[in-house]
Amino acid sequence: MIRILHVVGARPNFMKTAPIMAEMAKRPELFEQTLVHTGQHYDANMSEAFFVDLELPKPDVTLGVGSGSHAEQTARVMTAIEPVILQRKPDLLMVVGDVNSTLAAALVAAKLGIRVAHVEAGLRSRDRTMPEEINRILTDQIADVLFTTEESGNENLAQEGIPADKIHFVGNVMIDSLVRSLPLAERSNVLDRLSLCAGRYVVVTLHRPFNVDQPETLREILTALCDLARDLPVVFAVHPRTRERIAAMGFRAEGSGLRLIEPLGHIDFLRLYSASALVLTDSGGLQEETTYLRIPCVTLRPNTERPVTVRLGTNRLVASEHRAILSAARAGLDRAAPQQEPPPLWDGHAARRIVGALLCGDQKP
Ligand code: UD1
Numbered sequence: 001m002i003r004i005l006h007v008v009g010a011r012p013n014f015m016k017t018a019p020i021m022a023e024m025a026k027r028p029e030l031f032e033q034t035l036v037h038t039g040q041h042y043d044a045n046m047s048e049a050f051f052v053d054l055e056l057p058k059p060d061v062t063l064g065v066g067s068g069s070h071a072e073q074t075a076r077v078m079t080a081i082e083p084v085i086l087q088r089k090p091d092l093l094m095v096v097g098d099v100n101s102t103l104a105a106a107l108v109a110a111k112l113g114i115r116v117a118h119v120e121a122g123l124r125s126r127d128r129t130m131p132e133e134i135n136r137i138l139t140d141q142i143a144d145v146l147f148t149t150e151e152s153g154n155e156n157l158a159q160e161g162i163p164a165d166k167i168h169f170v171g172n173v174m175i176d177s178l179v180r181s182l183p184l185a186e187r188s189n190v191l192d193r194l195s196l197c198a199g200r201y202v203v204v205t206l207h208r209p210f211n212v213d214q215p216e217t218l219r220e221i222l223t224a225l226c227d228l229a230r231d232l233p234v235v236f237a238v239h240p241r242t243r244e245r246i247a248a249m250g251f252r253a254e255g256s257g258l259r260l261i262e263p264l265g266h267i268d269f270l271r272l273y274s275a276s277a278l279v280l281t282d283s284g285g286l287q288e289e290t291t292y293l294r295i296p297c298v299t300l301r302p303n304t305e306r307p308v309t310v311r312l313g314t315n316r317l318v319a320s321e322h323r324a325i326l327s328a329a330r331a332g333l334d335r336a337a338p339q340q341e342p343p344p345l346w347d348g349h350a351a352r353r354i355v356g357a358l359l360c361g362d363q364k365p
Pocket residue numbers: 010011012040041042043046067068073098099100101131132207239240241244284
């Protein structure tokens with residue numbers, strides 16, 4: 001029996017951990033699983049809704065750390081998770097992605113001599129102004145087992161001196177969740193609720209501090225979105241961080257055609273973006289999901305840790321400037337739908353490979 005302690009904290013973690021837990025649950029004689037939710041995300045539509053849509057089990061432990069500065073949030077997760085790890089004594093701690101909860105939990109486990117597995121290892125933007133880049137580099141350095149999603153991850157880890165026998169190229173668990181949920185999303189009525197026609201609207205998500213924390217940048221982006229909304233409906237699912245910033249600016253979208261809506265659950269949001277003409281975002285996950293679904297994506301970032309999405313042609317990086325956004329969005333809308341194959345191993349079976357690698361590698365100390 002291998003005792004696994006899974007840690008989730010923020011929205012994208014839920015989509016990555018769900019397929020791994022489901023796969024392990026098929027082998028109850030081999031895996032004993034505990035789920036810890038740090039509480040980094042806590043609004044119902046940022047957390048609970050995802051547990052329901054993804055059929056994630058109720059967390060065994062919730063730490064309730066909430067929001068705060070990076071130091072506060074990271075420190076709160078560390079302090080709160082240490083007694084849980086000491087009490088549960090897992091054989092392996094599994095963390096996913098690059099949020100503060102990921103690094104905090106990995107650091108505590110590593111110092112307690114607990115083996116750490118990192119899912120979505122090796123991604124690098126080479127931009128250390130992004131907190132996620134620091135989280136990625138440090139988590140990978142202390143992880144014992146590293147699961148990668150794309151070739152660039154393997155290359156980055158090799159360059160950073162991670163031994164090859166720790167690295168497993170398994171594909172993308174985010175795509176596992178997408179593949180599982182697509183048939184359910186077909187039944188969502190979100191387009192009717194929002195009075196949208198499939199293929200005839202743009203979906204927007206933005207939450208990175210460099211896009212939303214500076215009022216001048218945010219105003220530039222919002223103005224571009226209002227202009228784009230003259231061509232076709234633009235639906236912006238607004239993250240709580242962004243909502244606060246928009247409110248602080250006193251921006252009003254009324255009368256512009258730009259529609260600001262609350263964040264949606266996993267299934268409704270999948271339906272929304274999978275039927276869209278174009279996605280405009282700064283999310284990591286959406287760059288991958290649109291690549292899989294061959295939907296043009298304009299990413300408001302100077303770099304990406306997911307270069308395969310750009311190489312395959314669906315994703316285009318653009319500066320957060322009015323003219324650049326408008327012209328990239330219009331070019332994306334005018335272009336014929338890209339026809340490329342998904343990246344290698346983005347096939348819905350990454351979680352199965354993770355479980356296979358853990359069993360073959362005899363991860364039990
Ligand atoms: C975090 C991750 C980011 C990830 C994103 C996904 C880090 C450093 N950042 O960013 O990598 O892409 O999650 O959404 O870990 N808030 C609420 N309700 C919530 C959650 C947040 O109101 O449920 C508000 C709070 O004002 C909070 C702010 O959003 O201060 C930011 O939340 P935080 O978890 O610190 O970072 P995100 O921007 O969500």
